[in-house]
Amino acid sequence: MNKNKWMFLAVGGAAIITVLVTALLVNIFERKSEEKNPFYRVVEITDDIDDPAIWGKNFPHQYDSYLKTADMTRTKYGGSEAFPHIPTDKDPRDVVSAQKLDEDPRLKIMWAGYAFSKDFREERGHAYMLVDQIFTERQNVAKQPGTCLNCHASTYLLYKKLGDGDITKGFEEMGKIPYKDIVHSVQHPVSCIDCHDPSTMSLRITRPAFMEGIKLVKAQQGIKEYDVNKMASRQEMRSFVCGQCHVEYFFKGEEKRLTYPWGKGLKADQIMEYYKENGFKDWVHALTGAEVLKAQHPEFEMFNQGTHARAGVACVDCHMPYQRVGAMKVTDHQVRSPLLNINKACQTCHNVPEAELKARVETIQDRHTSLRDVAFDALVDYINDLKEFKDEKNPSETLMKARALQKEAQFLFDFVEAENSSGFHAPQEAARILGLSIEKVREGQKLVASLRAKKVAGK
Amino acid sequence: MSNFSKLNLLILVLFGVVIGLGCYSFIYAKGYSYMSDDPKACVNCHVMRENMDSWQKSAHHHVAKCNDCHLPHNIVGKYAVKALNGWNHSVAFTLQNFHEPILIKEHSLKVVKSSCLTCHQPMVQAMDRTDKNHNEEANCLHCHRGVGHVR
Numbered sequence: 001m002n003k004n005k006w007m008f009l010a011v012g013g014a015a016i017i018t019v020l021v022t023a024l025l026v027n028i029f030e031r032k033s034e035e036k037n038p039f040y041r042v043v044e045i046t047d048d049i050d051d052p053a054i055w056g057k058n059f060p061h062q063y064d065s066y067l068k069t070a071d072m073t074r075t076k077y078g079g080s081e082a083f084p085h086i087p088t089d090k091d092p093r094d095v096v097s098a099q100k101l102d103e104d105p106r107l108k109i110m111w112a113g114y115a116f117s118k119d120f121r122e123e124r125g126h127a128y129m130l131v132d133q134i135f136t137e138r139q140n141v142a143k144q145p146g147t148c149l150n151c152h153a154s155t156y157l158l159y160k161k162l163g164d165g166d167i168t169k170g171f172e173e174m175g176k177i178p179y180k181d182i183v184h185s186v187q188h189p190v191s192c193i194d195c196h197d198p199s200t201m202s203l204r205i206t207r208p209a210f211m212e213g214i215k216l217v218k219a220q221q222g223i224k225e226y227d228v229n230k231m232a233s234r235q236e237m238r239s240f241v242c243g244q245c246h247v248e249y250f251f252k253g254e255e256k257r258l259t260y261p262w263g264k265g266l267k268a269d270q271i272m273e274y275y276k277e278n279g280f281k282d283w284v285h286a287l288t289g290a291e292v293l294k295a296q297h298p299e300f301e302m303f304n305q306g307t308h309a310r311a312g313v314a315c316v317d318c319h320m321p322y323q324r325v326g327a328m329k330v331t332d333h334q335v336r337s338p339l340l341n342i343n344k345a346c347q348t349c350h351n352v353p354e355a356e357l358k359a360r361v362e363t364i365q366d367r368h369t370s371l372r373d374v375a376f377d378a379l380v381d382y383i384n385d386l387k388e389f390k391d392e393k394n395p396s397e398t399l400m401k402a403r404a405l406q407k408e409a410q411f412l413f414d415f416v417e418a419e420n421s422s423g424f425h426a427p428q429e430a431a432r433i434l435g436l437s438i439e440k441v442r443e444g445q446k447l448v449a450s451l452r453a454k455k456v457a458g459k
Numbered sequence: 460m461s462n463f464s465k466l467n468l469l470i471l472v473l474f475g476v477v478i479g480l481g482c483y484s485f486i487y488a489k490g491y492s493y494m495s496d497d498p499k500a501c502v503n504c505h506v507m508r509e510n511m512d513s514w515q516k517s518a519h520h521h522v523a524k525c526n527d528c529h530l531p532h533n534i535v536g537k538y539a540v541k542a543l544n545g546w547n548h549s550v551a552f553t554l555q556n557f558h559e560p561i562l563i564k565e566h567s568l569k570v571v572k573s574s575c576l577t578c579h580q581p582m583v584q585a586m587d588r589t590d591k592n593h594n595e596e597a598n599c600l601h602c603h604r605g606v607g608h609v610r
Contacts, residue, residue, distance in 0.1 A: 007466060007470060010470050010474075011469075011470060011473060014470070014473045014474055014476075014477050015473075017477050017481075018473075018476065018480060021477065021480050021481050021484055022480065024484060024553070025480070025483070025484040025488075027553055028484065028488045029487075031505065031552070034505075035505045323559070324506070324555075324559055326555065327505040327506075343558065343559060343560070344559055344560070347560055348560050351604070
């Protein structure tokens with residue numbers, strides 16, 4: 001009896017050990033094969049497939065994280081929170097992000113007379129880029145050209161279709177068609193094909209506007225005939241693919257050609273000089289009659305003025321850091337704020353506790369926000385000053401100058417305001433631009449004082 | 460053969476299978492390589508690939524291998540720490556529950572610091588290595604971060 005019991009235990013023990021050893025062996029085998037085969041070709045991907053779900057069959061980890069851009073999470077100064085929205089015929093969304101116009105009504109004054117003063121919500125993740133553009137109230141206020149799709153949809157296949165294989169020709173054609181007529185030709189927000197070559201998976205630029213813009217920038221550095229897809233380094237590409245859209249831009253001429261104003265450089269004041277030379281305006285300000293500009297989202301330009309760019313860090317290093325999946329290293333395609341992923345985004349380089357890193361970033365953003373508020377108050381003050389001269393039939397030279405100063409002050413301020421990092425990408429540069437904006441207001445207010453003096457003397 | 464001895468034989472066979480399977484797993488996973496000082500053993504685990512790559516380009520490449528810095532320089536301590544780290548690493552990698560980027564543990568950091576002195580003692584012995592205000596030992600790696608490999 002006793003012997004039987006021991007045998008029982010021995011067999012049972014041997015069985016358990018066998019299970020554990022086999023499980024370990026299989027685990028080791030899996031890790032080894034993961035390392036050998038970073039992906040399995042389940043489907044053939046060609047240059048004519050833009051559906052990310054199909055690419056996702058070969059690259060399930062990248063695709064899974066890409067889908068997570070639908071998550072809505074806040075940081076102290078950015079990100080987005082989900083707000084319920086009652087669906088209507090015009091706007092069937094059941095969730096939207098915060099209305100920034102209500103959070104800071106000064107925005108309505110700055111953009112008076114422009115579509116942005118009607119609807120300006122917190123930016124959401126890439127998953128929403130297309131729906132949020134289709135259903136913004138701005139579509140109902142102003143007629144938008146097809147050019148807008150360049151950055152809000154996966155347009156690569158549409159370029160090829162409209163240009164008979166020539167993406168630059170297709171890009172030009174798309175801009176000429178009204179938004180409402182062309183939006184049905186696209187299906188997806190930014191997709192794999194917009195940044196990756198399907199045959200090698202290496203990064204590529206698909207947006208002609210960026211090819212042309214970066215050529216101008218490189219020319220200033222003495223590099224002639226720059227072809228971004230042939231001459232850019234791997235690390236450069238890890239920022240350039242983002243720079244295809246996260247930039248300041250304008251629609252050139254009747255053809256509405258998407259153009260990046262980089263002819264004089266990437267800095268806000270250089271861009272403003274460029275606009276000045278071209279006499280470009282976005283609209284006439286409803287409160288002051290000044291011709292003004294709307295800055296867009298110049299993350300690429302601003303980041304390039306900062307210390308991280310100087311150190312050779314790319315957008316992807318912080319916004320899409322590597323994650324480990326088993327034995328594989330996978331780029332996290334959930335593009336998001338590094339503040340939501342501090343250990344992988346920051347600690348790869350900064351050997352500092354997470355809480356300390358978060359505090360550093362928020363200190364920069366706190367200071368930035370307080371300076372931004374000072375500059376914003378100054379700008380709004382100035383717009384209120386100019387209001388009384390709005391209806392001048394024959395504006396004097398002084399008034400024209402004062403209006404031009406509003407244009408400059410407003411563009412400089414808006415450049416910083418529209419940039420998505422709340423000052424983090426280049427804190428000193430953002431402060432310099434805000435200081436410059438305040439300086440323009442100060443110069444303008446001197447002119448307003450002389451205009452008022454003249455008015456009083458005239459009476 | 461009696462009934463009892465047949466059962467005995469079965470058990471012996473079972474144990475043979477377990478031992479065989481265990482030995483095969485050990486060989487398949489290159490378990491024996493962990494007894495050596497060869498840096499290649501460290502990249503059996505794919506997680507260490509970057510450390511290996513950057514070590515090969517580092518200043519210490521020609522004079523120090525992984526074990527020269529990461530293990531104590533006496534035979535007992537060396538294999539004790541090797542066993543402890545080996546256990547921790549294999550558990551972490553199998554369960555996939557480690558912090559990214561990988562952080563060195565306090566006891567391992569002490570080993571690394573003392574390894575610096577093993578070679579550099581003659582040069583630095585005149586330095587006061589203690590910060591009296593904070594009762595902290597001076598940390599070579601605080602300034603010489605990239606000597607071994609990138610983190």
